[in-house]
Amino acid sequence: MSHKIALNFEDGVTRFIDINAGETVADAAYRQGVNIPLDCRDGACGACKCFAEAGRYDLGDNYIEDALSEDEAQQGYVLTCQMRVESDCVIRVPASSEVCKTQQGVYEATISGVHKLSDSTIALSIKGESLSRLAFLPGQYVNLRVPGSDQTRAYSFSSLPRDGEVSFLIRNVPGGLMSTFLTSLAKAGDSMTLSGPLGSFYLREIKRPLLLLAGGTGLAPFTAMLEKIAEEGSAYPLHLIYGVTNDLDLVGLDRLEEFTRRIPNFTFSACVANPESSYPRKGYVTQHIEPKHLNEGDVDVYLCGPPPMVEAVSQYIREQGIQPANFYYEKFAASAA
Ligand SMILES: Cc1cc2nc3c(=O)[nH]c(=O)nc-3n(C[C@H](O)[C@H](O)[C@H](O)COP(=O)(O)OP(=O)(O)OC[C@H]3O[C@@H](n4cnc5c(N)ncnc54)[C@H](O)[C@@H]3O)c2cc1C
Ligand code: FES
Numbered sequence: 001m002s003h004k005i006a007l008n009f010e011d012g013v014t015r016f017i018d019i020n021a022g023e024t025v026a027d028a029a030y031r032q033g034v035n036i037p038l039d040c041r042d043g044a045c046g047a048c049k050c051f052a053e054a055g056r057y058d059l060g061d062n063y064i065e066d067a068l069s070e071d072e073a074q075q076g077y078v079l080t081c082q083m084r085v086e087s088d089c090v091i092r093v094p095a096s097s098e099v100c101k102t103q104q105g106v107y108e109a110t111i112s113g114v115h116k117l118s119d120s121t122i123a124l125s126i127k128g129e130s131l132s133r134l135a136f137l138p139g140q141y142v143n144l145r146v147p148g149s150d151q152t153r154a155y156s157f158s159s160l161p162r163d164g165e166v167s168f169l170i171r172n173v174p175g176g177l178m179s180t181f182l183t184s185l186a187k188a189g190d191s192m193t194l195s196g197p198l199g200s201f202y203l204r205e206i207k208r209p210l211l212l213l214a215g216g217t218g219l220a221p222f223t224a225m226l227e228k229i230a231e232e233g234s235a236y237p238l239h240l241i242y243g244v245t246n247d248l249d250l251v252g253l254d255r256l257e258e259f260t261r262r263i264p265n266f267t268f269s270a271c272v273a274n275p276e277s278s279y280p281r282k283g284y285v286t287q288h289i290e291p292k293h294l295n296e297g298d299v300d301v302y303l304c305g306p307p308p309m310v311e312a313v314s315q316y317i318r319e320q321g322i323q324p325a326n327f328y329y330e331k332f333a334a335s336a337a
Contacts, residue, residue, distance in 0.1 A: 006090045006137055007034060008053070012198045013097035013104045016135040025050075025080040025091065034102045037095050041081045043067055048080040054205040055089025090137065090202075106195045107134055112165055114186045118248040121217060122170040122182050123158075126192050132164040138203045138224040139302070139330070142196030144168075146178050147185075152195070153178045153335055156304070158220035160227045169220040169252065171332075201304065201330035203228060208300055208325055211293045212240040213285050213313055215305020218332055219252055222304065223259075230262040239293050240268040243285035243309070247277050285309070286316040297322045303329040 005025060007015045019028035026048055029036045039047035043063025049072075059073060059082050068079050078091070097103055109128030117123050136142075136157060143152040159167040173179045203225040212222050219242055229238065244250050249272075256268050271288050272279040281288070293299070294317075301324040303313050310331045317324065 003085050004088045004135065005029075005055075005085065006088075006135075007036065007100075007102075008090065008092045008200065009097040009100060009102075010092075010094060011096040011098070012200060013102070014137065014140060014197050014199075015097065015102050015105075019085055022084060025078075025083045025085065025089075029080070035100050036080060036093050037100075038081060043079055043082045046079070050078055050080050050094065051092040052076050052078045052083075053090040053092055056086040057089060058084050058086065060084070090204075104195050104198065105134065106193065107131055109192050109194065111186055111188050111190045111192060113167075113188065114182055116172070116183065117169075117251040120172050120246070120249045121251045122172055122179075123167065123251075124155075124170055124182060124186075125159075125165055125167040126194070127163075127165040129164060131161060131166060134161055134166070134197070136161070136197035136202075138228040139201045139221040140197040140199045141201075141221075141330075142194040142198065144178070145193040145195075146181055147190060147192065148181070149177060151177060151335070154198075154332075156199075156201075156221040156224070156330070156332075157197075158223045160224055160231075169217045169223070171217040173334075199330065201302070201328055203302075204300065204326065204328075206234050206236055206238075206300075208298050209236045209295050210234075210238045211289070211299050211301045211324075212238065213289075213301065213303040213305075214240065214242045215285065215309035215313075216244050216249055216332075218305030218309070218330070220304075221330065222302070223252065223255060225302070226256075226259045226263065226266065229266070230259060234263065234265060237265045237267070238263065240266070241285050241288050241293075242268060242270045243288075243305075244270070244272055246274050247272055247279055250279060284312070286313055289316070294320060294322050294324065297324055299324050300326040301328070303327070305332060307331040307333055 046067035109126040112127035113125040141156040155168040158169040
């Protein structure tokens with residue numbers, strides 16, 4: 001039986017490879033043209049040491065302590081020249097994709113839907129034959145080229161790939177290049193080019209309660225993660241706090257309600273910062289984090305939104321004197337261009 005391995009390079013590029021039963025990760029990577037660090041191939045030098053973020057695997061006992069210590073193996077470090085897998089795995093490679101002679105995938109697609117959910121928010125779906133080959137970890141993003149220009153913008157997937165189709169949740173930035181294209185010109189059937197997947201903000205194996213904190217269209221990666229969790233289930237409680245600035249930014253509540261039905265231990269709350277909002281729950285995300293959500297630090301926190309929100313929430317968590325077991329964040333920074 002074959003499995004999929006996600007290789008995450010240190011420049012943020014992710015490349016998926018197939019691995020056959022009994023094949024080592026290093027052999028599978030080289031067979032598919034990905035030159036991950038490798039030297040002796042014998043479990044002796046440690047050159048192929050990587051970190052397994054998720055999955056079940058076997059390292060055998062044909063390697064020496066100098067190459068990989070017992071302590072490192074316990075922590076999740078692996079020798080890819082020795083590693084055979086028993087499930088899909090996610091592996092962090094301590095080298096850039098360029099050094100490993102691989103690169104991000106480029107896909108051609110067409111717009112299958114573009115809708116203004118409100119004046120501030122756009123839902124975009126794209127579809128294409130080539131997207132049936134696109135794999136990504138829920139939470140990751142791609143660069144979408146703005147049609148008619150040579151510029152790209154980064155967008156997190158808000159869905160899992162389904163029948164060659166993926167979706168995005170996009171803030172309408174007045175006068176913005178992509179925003180103007182999507183609100184004034186885009187129509188079903190228009191071509192779009194995307195490259196990726198990218199990013200280290202993705203759902204890890206769930207080993208403890210999760211606290212998910214979204215600001216505005218920073219909700220996008222969480223809906224992709226929740227899709228995955230709905231498929232696979234979670235033994236731990238998951239709580240999402242979704243904060244926006246104004247009432248018109250509050251989109252996607254129906255979908256979140258649907259997730260509460262599909263994922264038994266998922267709960268969420270939403271809040272609007274504008275004091276004049278008609279929404280009953282007001283204020284910032286930080287005002288709605290309760291001590292039980294931080295679970296005395298035994299929690300994995302995922303945070304995504306515009307940079308000021310991410311900074312404010314990070315600072316708030318630090319000030320609580322609680323160190324979450326893991327803290328992952330993504331800033332929706334404006335493009336340098
Ligand atoms: C890793 C990553 C993932 C991202 N994922 C998403 C996503 O899923 N959904 C999403 O909506 N955005 C996301 N973004 C932001 C997105 O890439 C664009 O920056 C944004 O959509 C604006 O693009 P634009 O072409 O419309 O505006 P631009 O032409 O880039 O900007 C026009 C003007 O508006 C300013 N500006 C840009 N963005 C903002 C903002 N948010 N607030 C205020 N001023 C701004 C710019 O500095 C510039 O002056 C992500 C960014 C990163 C880095
Ligand atoms: S390449 Fe030497 S230990 Fe794997």
